[in-house]
Amino acid sequence: MKQKTDVEKTVRDIRRRTRKQYSAEEKIRIVLEGLRGEDSIAELCRREGLNTNIYYRWSKEFLEAGKKRLSGDIVREATSDEVKVLRSEAAALKEALAEVVMENRLLKKSVIGDGEDGI
Structure with missing residues (x-):
């Protein structure tokens, strides 16, 4: 039992360390592509190797940042x-x-x- 949890932990660690890091430009490109609606969000995420929850979080952050910027709230x-x-x-x-x-x-x-x- 302990060996199985050790193996699972090792696999999780490997996945965490090898997870793709997206630049701000890549995130923006993906969110804009999703907003265009040419493909479904599920298809876009499959193609990009991205969990849909991550996409929706990026999309929400992107839209909130834009809303703040347009309303003049630019305090950082x-x-x-x-x-x-x-x-x-x-x-x-x-x-x-x-x-x-x-x-x-x-x-x-x-x-x-x-x-x-x-x-």
């Missing part, structure tokens, strides 16, 4: 490390710019002040 969550790094760099640059602007103002005031003394 920034969770990637790269975005966090860019935000911290932007904050550091803003601070540096503020310091330079302050120094520039102080220098202008000192030059103007010196000029008035000489008049």
Whole structure:
């Protein structure tokens, strides 16, 4: 009994690791093909080697994203490390710019002040 469950687990692991990964472009192409209605969704999924539940999930996500975009709701969550790094760099640059602007103002005031003394 244990050997059978070990074998089943191994088969599931192999299937999981060898499962095709679809790019965003492939997902969009498949969803649009399904929306065209030239073939049934079942036929499309068979041809693409895709479970119909996956197709319907992609389709729902695609349509919801389009609806949000068209309604102007384009706020995106920034969770990637790269975005966090860019935000911290932007904050550091803003601070540096503020310091330079302050120094520039102080220098202008000192030059103007010196000029008035000489008049």
